[in-house]
Amino acid sequence: xxxxxxxxxxxxxxxxxxxxxxxxxxxxxxxxxxxxxxxxxxxxxxxxxxxxxxxxxxxxxxxxxxxxxxxxxxxxxxxxxxxxxxxxxxxxxxxxxxxxxxxxxxxxxxxxxxxxxxxxxxxxxxxxxxxxxxxxxxxxxxxxxxxxxxxxxxxxxxxxxxxxxxxxxxxxxxxxxxxxxxxxxxxxxxxxxxxxxxxxxx
Numbered sequence: 001x002x003x004x005x006x007x008x009x010x011x012x013x014x015x016x017x018x019x020x021x022x023x024x025x026x027x028x029x030x031x032x033x034x035x036x037x038x039x040x041x042x043x044x045x046x047x048x049x050x051x052x053x054x055x056x057x058x059x060x061x062x063x064x065x066x067x068x069x070x071x072x073x074x075x076x077x078x079x080x081x082x083x084x085x086x087x088x089x090x091x092x093x094x095x096x097x098x099x100x101x102x103x104x105x106x107x108x109x110x111x112x113x114x115x116x117x118x119x120x121x122x123x124x125x126x127x128x129x130x131x132x133x134x135x136x137x138x139x140x141x142x143x144x145x146x147x148x149x150x151x152x153x154x155x156x157x158x159x160x161x162x163x164x165x166x167x168x169x170x171x172x173x174x175x176x177x178x179x180x181x182x183x184x185x186x187x188x189x190x191x192x193x194x195x196x197x198x199x200x201x202x
Contacts, residue, residue: 003044016185019045024182024190027086028059029094030056032074033123034103039041039115040070041097041107041126043086045183055158056138058081070103072140072152079137080121081156084129088179093128120160130164140141 006014019025028047032040036120046060061072068076075081086094090113097107108115113125118134125132135156142149167177182190 011081019183019185025181025184027091027094027181028057029086029090029097029126029129030059030071030075031082031084031108031123031125032071032080033078034070034074035077036104038104039106039108039124040074040103041094041111041113042069042071043094043098044071046127049081050155057135057156057158059083059154059156060143060151061154063145063149066148068152070126072154073103075137075154075156076140076152078123079189080123081135081137081154082118082121082123082125083132083133083135083156083158084126085178085180088181089130090128091181091189118160125139125162130167130172132162133158134160134162 004017009017009123023050025045026047027043029041029043034040044059044061046062048058050058061069063069065071071081093111093113096111097113099107099110101107101110115124116127117124121134121136123134125134128161135158137154138157139153139155141153142151143153144150163173167174180192182189
């Protein structure tokens with residue numbers, strides 16, 4: 001085994017080790033709204049479930065230097081956001097939204113995605129996603145970075161689920177129809193491959 005002390009590494013070196021080791025990572029495509037009403041959208045792979053009671057998800061958004069990204073700033077100000085699951089059918093358009101645009105330019109418009117109104121919050125989602133979750137912000141934490149935070153950890157409580165009829169079957173999600181994609185490292189993504197089952201011990 002090769003042992004590496006992260007304290008002796010650069011941030012970039014640790015980043016490479018993390019994104020290369022913790023794979024595959026689910027991808028959240030997140031829409032938020034600026035104070036002036038611009039609909040922003042961006043993908044994040046530091047994302048996961050943290051609770052089913054109540055249903056909550058976590059989203060870690062890395063800062064650019066000391067500057068918050070639009071998604072973090074908007075979600076903290078408005079306390080609302082929408083999480084979409086990235087799939088084979090929308091991954092190319094979602095990838096376009098990773099472009100660094102000024103806050104008052106919409107990545108949704110840039111990528112040609114279709115806004116759709118939410119029912120319980122003011123932030124729209126996008127029509128091209130088979131899974132959409134309307135969220136309210138439960139907690140926002142500033143993390144890491146030494147003298148200044150390097151990341152914003154958002155915890156969102158899901159107040160409404162939206163599922164495409166093809167993937168929602170008898171209260172469960174058919175992931176063969178969902179066709180979610182996950183993030184690896186560099187420019188690499190992964191589709192769901194071979195599936196196997198293991199019974200949990202009683």
